Amino acid sequence: ETARAAQITLSTIAIGTDADTDLLDQLARWGNGRYYFVPDAADLPRITLQESEIAGSELTVEQPSPVRLNQPHPLVRNFDPSTLPLLDGYIALQSRPEATVVLSSPADDPLLAVWQYGLGRSVAWTASTAAPWATRWPAWSEYDRFWNQVVQYTIPTPDSGPLQVWVEPLSRGIRLMVDAQTVGGVPIDLAQVSAQITFPDQSSQRISLLQIGPGRYSRDVALGEVGPYQVVVTLFADGQTLQRSIGYVQVPPTEYAIHDPAQGVERLRQIAAITGGSTEVIVIDEASVAMPASPQELWPWLASLALALWVGEIALRRNQLYE
16 A cells, blocks of 8 residues: 555566466566566566557657558548547557557557457557547547447458458558468468459459468458459468458549539530430429428427416316305
8 A cells, every 4th residue: 555655556577477477467467567478587677668668658648639640551441641639648559569459649659559469450549539648539520430430340251261361542542451360260371362353344354462461461452443343362271262342443543523503514415415405403492392390399389278277177166166
């Protein structure tokens, strides 16, 4: 108790399998510190340096902090990083080497990180979801969709199986991503992974994917034609063949979108002229369109009527009583 009052923490390190790990773990818990296990004494310098950095730094950062995109990820797909609200604080932590830091602070502290463990996924968010550190976030128009996307990412699809395939849109194509694990969750490494891509014109192309991490393979693909694509991924390892197919639709670039209705009318006239047809433009005056009457609440009228009937009933009973 005296040590806690003086803000003194106790961290423990177990060296080798013959150490009393349960006791050291319990001591670290009592001392509000951290417990480490190293199989070899050669790891001691790394652990002591890491512990000194953590103990010597302030874990809680309470100041306005922008949220920046550390790297593209399905967690933040279809979100503009510049629209992410400011944070008023967060807990400064270090990410695991196996983790992927998606969002970070200007000080490179992880804010949103993910970790693939076997067939499972875990997500860490180092701030709060509302007050006191994310007071601006609930008012953000994309708040609900953001957290729904985070939760959905942690839930594997029922038919994902040992092969999980997805695409990440790029400025000039897609990034094809493949995660391969055994039924027990062990990454499948050093496999031959290829993808057969069928284009909208029914032509096809076969590409090879490169391993970029434990059980993870990737390849950037340029897609020039707008329309639906089919991707069939095939993995061959240890005499076993796995296959998974997905679909993807390449949408037109935003610069081709029609933002002015007048452009749409002109486009229709051009199409009519090319095909030998005619164009008829009908302008609808909003003032001439009869809008449905706004609904009115009836309960005040019904309540007043019930009150009047109740008073009338009381008066009638009193008259009958004195007759």
